[in-house]
Amino acid sequence: MSADLAKEARTDLAARAAVRHLLARVGRYVxxxxxxxxxxxxxxxxxTAPFDDTPTIGTSLPRFxxxxxxxxxxxxxxxxxxxxxxxxxxxxxxxxxxxxxxxxYALSRVRVPGRDALLYGLLLxxxxxxGTATMVPLFELAxxxxxxxxxxxxxxxxxxxxxxxxxxILKDFMDATPTSYEESARVFxxxxxxxxxxxxxxxxxxxxxxxxxxxVANVWGNFLVPFLLLRGPDKAPAAVIMYTLYxxxxxxxxxxxxxxxxxxxxxxxxxxxxxxSRYGFRFHGGIxx
Amino acid sequence: MxxxxxxxxxxxxxxxxxxxxxxxxxxxxxGRARAAGFLVPxxxxxxLFLVVPxxxxxxxxxxxxxxxxxxxxxxxxxxxxxYTKALTDERFRTSLLLTLQFVLGSAVLGQAGLGFxxxxxxxxxxxxxxxxxxxxxxxxxxxxxxxxxxxxxxxLDRDAGTLNALLGTPGMxxxxxxxxxxxxxxxxxxxxxxxxMLYAAALENVPRSHLETARLAGAxxxxxxxxxxxxxxxxxVLTNLLLISLWTFNDFTPFLxxxxxxxxxxxxxxxxxxxxxLSGGELGFGAAISFIMLLINLVIALIYLRMLGRRERA
Numbered sequence: 001m002s003a004d005l006a007k008e009a010r011t012d013l014a015a016r017a018a019v020r021h022l023l024a025r026v027g028r029y030v031x032x033x034x035x036x037x038x039x040x041x042x043x044x045x046x047x048t049a050p051f052d053d054t055p056t057i058g059t060s061l062p063r064f065x066x067x068x069x070x071x072x073x074x075x076x077x078x079x080x081x082x083x084x085x086x087x088x089x090x091x092x093x094x095x096x097x098x099x100x101x102x103x104x105y106a107l108s109r110v111r112v113p114g115r116d117a118l119l120y121g122l123l124l125x126x127x128x129x130x131g132t133a134t135m136v137p138l139f140e141l142a143x144x145x146x147x148x149x150x151x152x153x154x155x156x157x158x159x160x161x162x163x164x165x166x167x168x169i170l171k172d173f174m175d176a177t178p179t180s181y182e183e184s185a186r187v188f189x190x191x192x193x194x195x196x197x198x199x200x201x202x203x204x205x206x207x208x209x210x211x212x213x214x215x216v217a218n219v220w221g222n223f224l225v226p227f228l229l230l231r232g233p234d235k236a237p238a239a240v241i242m243y244t245l246y247x248x249x250x251x252x253x254x255x256x257x258x259x260x261x262x263x264x265x266x267x268x269x270x271x272x273x274x275x276x277s278r279y280g281f282r283f284h285g286g287i288x289x
Numbered sequence: 290m291x292x293x294x295x296x297x298x299x300x301x302x303x304x305x306x307x308x309x310x311x312x313x314x315x316x317x318x319x320g321r322a323r324a325a326g327f328l329v330p331x332x333x334x335x336x337l338f339l340v341v342p343x344x345x346x347x348x349x350x351x352x353x354x355x356x357x358x359x360x361x362x363x364x365x366x367x368x369x370x371x372y373t374k375a376l377t378d379e380r381f382r383t384s385l386l387l388t389l390q391f392v393l394g395s396a397v398l399g400q401a402g403l404g405f406x407x408x409x410x411x412x413x414x415x416x417x418x419x420x421x422x423x424x425x426x427x428x429x430x431x432x433x434x435x436x437x438x439x440x441x442x443x444x445l446d447r448d449a450g451t452l453n454a455l456l457g458t459p460g461m462x463x464x465x466x467x468x469x470x471x472x473x474x475x476x477x478x479x480x481x482x483x484x485x486m487l488y489a490a491a492l493e494n495v496p497r498s499h500l501e502t503a504r505l506a507g508a509x510x511x512x513x514x515x516x517x518x519x520x521x522x523x524x525x526v527l528t529n530l531l532l533i534s535l536w537t538f539n540d541f542t543p544f545l546x547x548x549x550x551x552x553x554x555x556x557x558x559x560x561x562x563x564x565x566x567l568s569g570g571e572l573g574f575g576a577a578i579s580f581i582m583l584l585i586n587l588v589i590a591l592i593y594l595r596m597l598g599r600r601e602r603a
Binding site for chain 1: 315316317318319320321323324325327328330331332334335337338339340341342343345346349403406407410411418421422425426427428429431432433434435436437438439440441442443444446448449450451452454455478481507510535539540541542545559562563566567572575576579582583586587589590591593594
């Protein structure tokens with residue numbers, strides 16, 4: 001009798017657990033679909049409007065055309081601004097990779113006095129001093145150094161901002177590299193610079209690539225620094241031109257705006273696809289504990 | 290760690306200070322002098338474009354320096370006037386309050402909350418749904434800020450925006466009637482990817498058998514989270530909250546959407562400084578507010594470093 005009761009209770013419990021399990025599954029599915037809708041909705045316009053022969057501000061199925069891309073050629077600043085972005089991103093990335101690699105190698109291999117204090121100081125500095133909080137003195141500084149309306153000025157300011165984090169990332173890479181190759185090369189009489197060029201650089205190349213991609217992506221999207229430091233539209237990068245396209249001069253030209261947005265977004269999207277297919281785009285286990 | 294774009298003028302503050310023992314010293318025979326030489330270019334740029342501006346902010350903040358006019362040629366030291374002016378200024382206090390709303394709403398509740406929920410919902414899923422969801426979330430994170438700003442202006446457009454068409458609320462002027470809500474939801478959308486990835490990595494550290502045991506013992510999802518998951522990822526949560534708070538606090542992107550308006554109702558500190566100093570020309574006053582921002586950043590960063598240090602010692 002009591003055994004029957006216990007059995008009944010157990011099946012009842014199991015049934016309830018099964019129902020709960022099912023509800024949880026359905027709930028999770030619904031949640032994920034809502035998340036997908038929330039994140040995809042704003043992006044749809046970027047996929048439809050450039051190919052619509054009468055683009056509107058709303059998202060709709062396009063009547064397909066490629067004519068809109070002709071507006072890019074008609075606008076005097078559209079394509080040059082992309083070239084400007086390439087210059088800024090490329091210049092900054094080269095400076096960041098080269099300088100950070102040199103500094104990270106020295107900090108990793110040589111006991112520079114006060115190294116730990118320096119690293120802590122850099123970490124602190126890089127996280128508290130941001131472009132937004134120092135825009136006034138940055139503007140002043142650029143003005144005094146004659147770097148207003150100069151691409152070099154933008155590159156130097158951006159490089160200074162990215163270097164501390166780049167040094168951190170690269171020092172981690174260098175620390176993880178065994179020194180035995182360098183030691184044996186030295187035994188065979190290679191100079192320090194030869195060792196750098198032929199051994200260290202090839203070994204830490206993934207780290208250099210990571211920092212390079214990271215720097216390019218940062219500069220490519222950066223709006224504030226060029227917006228502050230560059231004056232005319234002829235030197236402005238795509239980030240700034242994009243902003244002027246929808247804020248200045250009355251009715252925005254949606255053909256131009258949509259195709260330009262797409263073209264400007266494409267490089268970072270491709271970089272993302274490349275990085276995620278090559279290295280997997282996620283943080284791994286132990287990071288940031 | 291690859292942190293692609295989004296908040297570009299900020300740097301990754303989260304890299305661990307790798308101050309532990311390094312490999313065998315100086316394997317390549319670099320020597321101290323050359324090592325110092327290797328450090329020079331980086332240190333010069335960091336000094337010039339990070340340290341000097343930070344120090345200069347302090348100096349400018351006690352002057353009446355202006356972009357144009359008499360005070361531009363001969364700035365005078367006015368002591369703490371700028372600070373007393375700021376602290377008694379209604380517009381500054383409102384801006385500080387809006388920034389607080391922005392950080393709590395979009396970073397702590399929005400990005401961290403949603404990011405964790407998504408990571409938890411996806412934790413043992415493989416296959417196309419996970420890949421598609423992750424791809425869209427990451428895309429919203431990596432696209433240039435001036436592009437996503439326009440995408441949101443288009444989405445929220447009063448007359449022909451997609452949102453009004455979907456909700457059946459034609460003529461609803463989201464950016465004019467609810468500017469703060471708009472930029473909070475926008476920033477949640479923009480930055481959730483970072484939290485999601487961080488929590489996804491953290492959840493891999495939670496042994497699946499523990500969750501299974503808890504589930505078989507009849508623990509509800511909430512109980513599982515509280516008793517099994519959170520104790521194990523507390524460090525990640527901390528890191529995540531402090532980093533995204535710092536980034537959100539300094540975010541300038543809302544300027545691209547609402548420019549602080551209408552009537553300064555979405556004027557967070559970053560936008561306020563820009564308007565006061567560079568549009569309004571009051572460089573000295575702007576610098577004083579910048580310095581207050583730097584102090585707040587410093588407090589957040591110090592809390593972070595302290596807790597990080599405590600964890601490493603533990």
